[in-house]
Amino acid sequence: xxxxxxxxxxxxxxxxxxxxxxxxxxxxxxxxxxxxxxxxxxxxxxxxxxxxxxxxxxxxxxxxxxxxxxxxxxxxxxxxxxxxxxxxxxxxxxxxxxxxxxxxxxxxxxxxxxxxxxxxxxxxxxxxxxxxxxxxxxxxxxxxx
Amino acid sequence: xxxxxxxxxxxxxxxxxxxxxxxxxxxxxxxxxxxxxxxxxxxxxxxxxxxxxxxxxxxxxxxxxxxxxxxxxxxxxxxxxxxxxxxxxxxxxxxxxxxxxxxxxxxxxxxxxxxxxxxxxxxxxxxxxxxxxxxxxxxxxxxxx
Numbered sequence: 001x002x003x004x005x006x007x008x009x010x011x012x013x014x015x016x017x018x019x020x021x022x023x024x025x026x027x028x029x030x031x032x033x034x035x036x037x038x039x040x041x042x043x044x045x046x047x048x049x050x051x052x053x054x055x056x057x058x059x060x061x062x063x064x065x066x067x068x069x070x071x072x073x074x075x076x077x078x079x080x081x082x083x084x085x086x087x088x089x090x091x092x093x094x095x096x097x098x099x100x101x102x103x104x105x106x107x108x109x110x111x112x113x114x115x116x117x118x119x120x121x122x123x124x125x126x127x128x129x130x131x132x133x134x135x136x137x138x139x140x141x142x143x144x145x
Numbered sequence: 146x147x148x149x150x151x152x153x154x155x156x157x158x159x160x161x162x163x164x165x166x167x168x169x170x171x172x173x174x175x176x177x178x179x180x181x182x183x184x185x186x187x188x189x190x191x192x193x194x195x196x197x198x199x200x201x202x203x204x205x206x207x208x209x210x211x212x213x214x215x216x217x218x219x220x221x222x223x224x225x226x227x228x229x230x231x232x233x234x235x236x237x238x239x240x241x242x243x244x245x246x247x248x249x250x251x252x253x254x255x256x257x258x259x260x261x262x263x264x265x266x267x268x269x270x271x272x273x274x275x276x277x278x279x280x281x282x283x284x285x286x287x288x289x290x
Contacts, residue, residue: 008199008220027195027224028246030175050172054153075153079172099244101173 008034008056012095019114021098021106023122033098033106033121037090044108045085051100053078058094063087072096153179153201157240164259166243166251168267178243178251178266182235189253190230196245198223203239208232217241 006024015022015036025032037060053060055072062070062078065085072078080086098106107115151169160167160181170177182205198205200217207215207223210230217223225231243251252260 004223005215005217006222008222010220025197025222025224027197027244028175030173030244032197032222032244052170052172052177070150072150075155077151077153077170077177078149079170099172099175099177 008097012036012056018093020116021121023118026102029102030099031102031104031121033100034095035098036093036095037088038093039090041088042107042110042112042114043085043087044110046080046082046100046104046108048082049101049104050082051080051098051104053080053088054097054099056095056097058090058092060094060096061089061091063089153242157181157201163238165261166266168263171247174247175244176247176249176266178245179240180243181238181240182233183238184235186233187252187255187257187259188230188232189255191225191227191245191249191253193227194246194249195227196225196243196249198225198233199242199244201240201242203235203237205239205241206234206236208234 008024011022011024011034015034018036018038019041021033021035023031023033043063043065053062053072054077055074057074060072062072062080063086064070070078102118105115106121153169156167156169156179160179163181163183164186166178166180168176168178188210198207198217199222200219202219205217207217207225208231209215215223247263250260251266
């Protein structure tokens with residue numbers, strides 16, 4: 001593996017726990033995360049942060065309180081705007097990419113058994129140390145701010 | 146197509162011009178862009194913005210002044226930190242996703258025949274009007290700020 005290069009296939013292969021996002025890149029204060037999900041998550045919103053969903057495998061349903069459900073298949077891209085309450089549901093295992101600010105809590109302000117700290121999401125991130133996130137030396141972790 | 150959902154395959158299919166990024170989603174002041182590239186781009190940097198490259202098809206070489214080249218294949222993810230001069234090169238056509246702040250100029254401060262304005266990058270973006278970028282109504286365009 002070339003230094004600093006992360007590969008989506010390899011990263012997905014390394015994810016063994018569902019609903020536990022793995023940070024694979026940081027840039028401009030945003031994180032690129034990968035996750036495998038199945039079943040129903042929790043209702044939550046992010047008051048100040050939009051959240052981009054990109055499905056790589058399987059199917060994800062985003063339920064909303066105030067609008068029709070949205071169903072995403074492979075290659076589909078959707079942005080849940082800040083402040084919009086949503087609940088992700090996947091009947092079968094779904095592999096997805098999330099783009100969101102580094103400070104976004106993946107369960108919003110709802111503390112649940114699903115909740116993973118940012119440290120946990122980073123430590124699942126493979127061979128690069130957490131300190132590299134703000135190292136600014138190139139590779140999948142940019143300056144991070 | 147479900148309202149607000151964009152699909153990577155369809156978007157790539159719709160891109161007919163090389164080196165002309167298409168904005169497919171906006172969130173948190175960042176753009177998700179797709180591009181097809183071939184040949185050698187221009188040397189440039191982005192003083193204040195990291196740039197995330199994700200290759201979907203083909204191979205992209207990132208040349209640097211101050212470090213070894215990086216070669217990216219399908220599924221590879223790499224962040225060029227802000228301020229680092231680079232020159233993307235693709236021997237054969239390469240399909241890639243870029244993640245960067247909305248204000249990033251894709252050729253940095255270098256004005257070249259390749260240079261496309263943000264308006265051009267948005268207008269190539271398919272059925273949603275440019276005004277939707279900051280509409281905050283959901284879909285691939287979040288609140289955009």
